[in-house]
Amino acid sequence: MDRNQFRDAAHSAIDDIVKYFDTVPERRVLPAVDPGYLRPLIPENPPDEPEDWAQIQEDVDTKIKPGLTHWQSPNFMAYYPASVTYPSILGEMYSATFTAPAFNWLCSPACTEMETIVMDWVAKALALPECFLSTSETHGGGVIQNSASDAIATIIVAARERRVREVLLAEGLKEGTPEYEDRKFDVQGKLVAIASDQTHSSGAKGALIAGTRFRSVTARLKDNMEMTGPRLREVLEKCDKDGLTPYHLTMTMGTTNSCSVDRFAELKAVLQEKPHWQRIWVHIDAAYAGASLVADEWQYIAKDFAEGVDSFNMNMHNVLYVRNRLDLTNALDITPTYLRNPYSDMGTVIDYRNWSISLGRRFRALKIWFVMRSYGLNGMKAHIRKTIGFGDIFADLVRSRSDLFEIVTKPGFALTVFRLRNPQSSFNGANGTSERAVQDKGADTLTKKVYELINSRGEIFITSTVIDGVYVIRVVSANPLAEEKNVRNAFDIVLRTTEEVLQQK
Amino acid sequence: MDRNQFRDAAHSAIDDIVKYFDTVPERRVLPAVDPGYLRPLIPENPPDEPEDWAQIQEDVDTKIKPGLTHWQSPNFMAYYPASVTYPSILGEMYSATFTAPAFNWLCSPACTEMETIVMDWVAKALALPECFLSTSETHGGGVIQNSASDAIATIIVAARERRVREVLLAEGLKEGTPEYEDRKFDVQGKLVAIASDQTHSSGAKGALIAGTRFRSVTARLKDNMEMTGPRLREVLEKCDKDGLTPYHLTMTMGTTNSCSVDRFAELKAVLQEKPHWQRIWVHIDAAYAGASLVADEWQYIAKDFAEGVDSFNMNMHNVLYVRNRLDLTNALDITPTYLRNPYSDMGTVIDYRNWSISLGRRFRALKIWFVMRSYGLNGMKAHIRKTIGFGDIFADLVRSRSDLFEIVTKPGFALTVFRLRNPQSSFNGANGTSERAVQDKGADTLTKKVYELINSRGEIFITSTVIDGVYVIRVVSANPLAEEKNVRNAFDIVLRTTEEVLQQK
Secondary structure (H helix, E strand, O other): OOOHHHHHHHHHHHHHHHHHHHHHHHHHOOOOOOOOOOHOOOOOOOOOOOOOHHHHHHHHHHHHHHHHOOOOOEEEOOOOOOOOOOHHHHHHHHHHOOOOOOOOOOOOOOHHHHHHHHHHHHHOOOOOOHHHHOOOOOOEEEEOOOOOOHHHHEEEEEEHHHHHHHHHHHHHOOOOOOHHHHHHHHHOOOOOEEEEEOOOOOOHHHHOOOOOEEEOOOOOOOHHHOOOHHHHHHHHHHHHOOOOOEEEEEEEEOOOOOOOOOOOHHHHHHHHHHHHHHHOOEEEEEHHHHHHHHHHHHHHHHHHOOOOOOOOEHHHHHEEEEOHHHHHHHHOOOOOOOHHHHHHHHHHOOOOOHHHHOOOOOOHHHHHHHHHHHHHHHHHHHHHHHHHHHHHHHHHHHHHHOEEEOOOOOOOOOEEEEEEOOOOOOOOOOOOOOOOOOOOOHHHHHHHHHHHHHHOOOEEEEEEEEEEEEEEEEEOOOOOOOOOOHHHHHHHHHHHHHHHHHHHH | OHHHHHHHHHHHHHHHHHHHHHHHHHHHOOOOOOOOOOHHHHOOOOOOOOOOHHHHHHHHHHHHHHHHOOOOOOOOOOOOOOOOOOHHHHHHHHHHHOOOOOOOHHHHHHHHHHHHHHHHHHHOOOOOOHHHOOOOOOOOOOEEEOOOOHHHHHHHHHHHHHHHHHHHHHHOOOOOOOOHHHHHHHHOOOOEEEOOOOOOOOHHHHEEEEOOOOEEEEHHHHHHOOOOOOOOOHHHHHHHHHEEEEEEEEEEEEOOOOOOOOHHEEEEHHHHHOOHHHOEEEEEEEEOHHHHHHHHHHHHHHEEEEEEEOOEEHHHHHEEOOOHHHHHHHHHHHHHHHHHHHHHHHHOOOOOOOOHOOOOOOOOOOHHHHHHOOOOOOOHHHHHHHHHHHHHHHHHHHHHHOOOOOOEEEEEEEEEEEEOOOOOOOOOOOOOOOOOOOOHHHHHHHHHHHHHHHHHHOOOOOEEEEOOOOEEEEEOOOOOOOHHHHHHHHHHHHHHHHHHHHHOO
16 A cells, blocks of 8 residues: 555545544444354455455445444443544554554653653643652652553552562562572462452452452442442451461442442551551552543542552553552563663663563553643543533433332442332332342342343443342443433433333233 | 544644655654653643644654654664554554444454454464464464563463463362462462573563563574573473473564574474473464564474464564463453353353453454455565565675674574674684674674664664673664665665774774
8 A cells, every 4th residue: 555545545534434423323332243243244365465445445334333332322331431532543543653662762762751741641630649740759650551451460460579579578588599489489379469349350350360369358239339448357357367468459439330439548547557458559440430530529539549559540541650660660670681772771761661561562642642632621621521410410310210210329420320120029218319229139130121122222232230239230421422312312211111121021 | 623623633644644654764763862852842731721733743743753763764673673554554543433442242243253353364374273263173263462472471371370270170179169279379389481581571571470480491502592402301300300380381483682483393392201291381472573474485384383382472463372262261251240241151252351461452453454455465475575585685795794794693584683703803703604603792892882883873773682692783674664775774884883893993
């Protein structure tokens, strides 16, 4: 493909992309395809000779788009939002053009330095405590990760290495000796990563990747699924009793199931109770709800991250912050000869490869820079307020039919968690904001029926989950293209389908 | 940014991108900036109000481009190539547009199914053995990873889990019991991952991430830096003696230092010598040189991967293949309620989240599809042959001045590794293809001087390394924009700088 072919192809692709965003609200959000739909449509072997872009673009239209789940649709209300914006597409174009796996400063100074700068921009936008800025006295800083799961796995490995090294050096062992190595694996085998059972699965997966044990703290509906101090203390004490060493704790701002916020102050107070608990690495997973911190009215939450917190991550561009970058580099720096260069050796520059599992990196800082400049902080605040407002509208609609529905956890951050009431049940309250949903097989069955029927029709896409034994529906209203009518339409669909299911009985 | 602003911005960006590729050969490949150059050029805080694209694009031109190391320049001859092509930029545009973290099939069937299909395309293009196809009897298949480092870390974790489970089940322990957990960490603490000391650093880093020991096999210049059977046997026997359990072996096709190819058949024969060695997970890291397998004349190498090999990775789009996908999913599948869905539960679909560390995924399969169709297999073969041919030209130029230079390892796959001869040395041979470069501090010093002078001038960018105690320069000629004149120019620069350094003495 030469420059002229590319220019033509790109112009045509841009028209197609604009058309996609314009028409995506009208598309079925969940595709009507069966597993294996694509294989018969694609040749068994790659072509020997070049094909024209026109043919490729037509295939995108006829073969790919019909098989997409449209995360950008305003009718996508499942999982969590994974939003794309026009400026971020421009960012991807330039990032690809400049492709430079900037694993050290020299491999592309602009990539590294822009990342440090925009990480500081994001930290300030979120009102994160000073300690997470690259200029902080604690040698903090931010790094873009491939995904939230990568961020969590990276942090758990860093926490493991920090704890093992502390123990071994305190025992007077010397790094690099056989005794150090043997003892390292003794100590590691006793380490336990801890998180609430509402923590995203990446917590348990991170502990698994790091090769350490994992224990979860049970959250309960009567606590709104928040991790509490007493429940954490129970788990820590059990570890002590079993001769195990808790070394990492994930606290969550906005759990995946219900967007609950763990009780940070209370949990940190528990960690102060014993000296060896004070050495636990504390991570805040704000993957989904962290974005709300751009709006002033939520920034009070970040005040709890100033003390006793080692790291923080959030999904918007998969940013990860640490209080002390040496915790990362001490764990992950393996510098062979071919990666040595005078700048890195002098320690005057950041080599982001030592802040993550990946060696190579994309120039995603450019994308963050484009997006923040194109919207401005005020634009970002407006987006957060709009989508959280839609969540409030949806929750109010659910409450307005408390004869049919029960809100199961406190709605928030554009997420509403609810279930159907079981007309046969004697447990039914009437206020529609029950803080005490109780297990009820009848309600589970009805809720599941409604959920499956809605998704099978593909007009909106929602998720279900099980919270403290209760089967619930989650509806997220945080899509950039969403308008109030989409939220109202979603509730109409829920209502209609509920009435349909109740009549079938 | 609305649709019209985006259309204008994107057209302008495309013109800029075309201009970038047209002019990159004339730019200084290494930027003339000092650490910290960018910070004073960028406002300390993000803007409150939106800024225009014109301003942003101008800043890319004046602030970013001058700080880039131009990996796409034909004068970039360092590390390894990280090439971008026009069709892959189109792929990034569409991938961003459709943003769908397709962690399971339902999250976007087209993303998952296209990945399976193009992974099969790539496997066929490389003539990989049948076992790595998604349709194979061994339940093999390919997956796109974030980077080669991620691929290696993922495989090492999978190997660890497979080995531990084998041992524990053979001991009659039951998964989920406390005894199983305790014993798991005993066994894990004895595990050793093995690779040659020429293996990319991601091997040692992967073992570190997985929380297991690592031992390297020493490669020697007299073996052309290839890992040999006898050297591997020594390390395995030492592990046995120390009561340790080797569980993972990385063999490399194209080491980072010198593009050496480990002696696969010989190494596999050693693993057959003892039953517990037969259980070692064998991985082929072909990160750089694997791309050459698209050209028929190199495909004989892949025949060695048919038996006794568990997995294979290569940099072109960071693909990873396994012989049995259950080895990955058994290790990495942690499915919480909110990720459950009927298709996954039935096992009729692939959920790629269980094939990698990341949960979310980009739609990079689209990019591979665009690239393979835009060039065709014949275009890809032609690219490989052209760049390997340039390597041969460069090596011949070095040989033509055997009075000044000594080729240190067998040139290949577009990489030439050489050093300056030390005029004071008595070791000097005269054939210019010495298979016996010996340690020589004088030659090291001269070579290092030439290397540093060349990079400080930024006309070409090359890498140095140390091989078996010998300081060498590596020149890679695998850039898509490279022409023969660039290779000849690079040699002229090397020659001129060498003469300059020798005169200084």
